[in-house]
Amino acid sequence: MEPAEPEPNRRSVLSLLTFGLVAIFNLIIGVPIVCYAIDPRHRKGAKSNFKLVEGVKLNEIGENTPVQGVIRDVRVDGWTLYPNDVIGRVWVVQKGTQPDLSSADKVTAFNAKEQSLKEAYLLVFTTICPHLGCSVNLDSAGGGFACPCHSATFTLAGAQAVPATNPAKRGMDTLEWEIDSADPNRINVKYQNFSTSIAEKKTI
Numbered sequence: 001m002e003p004a005e006p007e008p009n010r011r012s013v014l015s016l017l018t019f020g021l022v023a024i025f026n027l028i029i030g031v032p033i034v035c036y037a038i039d040p041r042h043r044k045g046a047k048s049n050f051k052l053v054e055g056v057k058l059n060e061i062g063e064n065t066p067v068q069g070v071i072r073d074v075r076v077d078g079w080t081l082y083p084n085d086v087i088g089r090v091w092v093v094q095k096g097t098q099p100d101l102s103s104a105d106k107v108t109a110f111n112a113k114e115q116s117l118k119e120a121y122l123l124v125f126t127t128i129c130p131h132l133g134c135s136v137n138l139d140s141a142g143g144g145f146a147c148p149c150h151s152a153t154f155t156l157a158g159a160q161a162v163p164a165t166n167p168a169k170r171g172m173d174t175l176e177w178e179i180d181s182a183d184p185n186r187i188n189v190k191y192q193n194f195s196t197s198i199a200e201k202k203t204i
C-alpha cells in the first residue's frame, strides 16, 4: 500500500501567501516605474530637468499668436504615483522669424545661445498668474493675456499691461526653453514655479 501524499503544511501555505503578496506589491510599484523609464519624454536628449511641451509645434504657430502647451511628468500624491500627469501649462508666443534648424548641428548651436537671444524668437510663459496663482488666459479684448481672478492684464511680451492699476506686482514669468534635439519643431522647457504676489521673480 502506497503512503498517502503529504498535505501542504501551514508553514508552506503561509510562505506561498507571502510570496504572492510580495509579487503583487512589486507589480504595483514596478509597473509605473517601468512606464516612466520607457516613456519617450524621458529619453536622452533634453536636459534632465527640461520637459517636453505637448501641443505646440513650431511650424504650426504664427507670430504673436499665443499657443498653449502642456507639461507632463511623474506626480506623487501620498502613496499614489501618477507616471504621466499634467503638472503645468505654458503659453508660447512666437516673436520673430523661426531660425534655421535644419540640422542637428544648427539645433545644438541654437540651444547654446543665451536665453535672451532665444527669446527674440520665442517666449514661453508659465500660465500661473504672478498675482495669486490663478491660470492666465488669452485676453480676447486686449490681444495679450488676462487673469480671470482679479483682472490682471499682460501684453504679449508678458509685461503688465497697466502697471499702475495691475494687481500683479510683476509681469508673467518666462521659462527657459530649448529646441528638442529629436524634433526641431518641438521645445522643452525648464518648468518651474515662482512665488506669487511679490515684485521679484523667485523660484519656489
Ligand code: FES
Pocket (backbone or CB within 6 Å): 129, 130, 131, 132, 133, 134, 147, 148, 149, 150, 151, 152, 167, 168
Ligand atoms: S490671481 Fe491673477 S489677478 Fe489675481
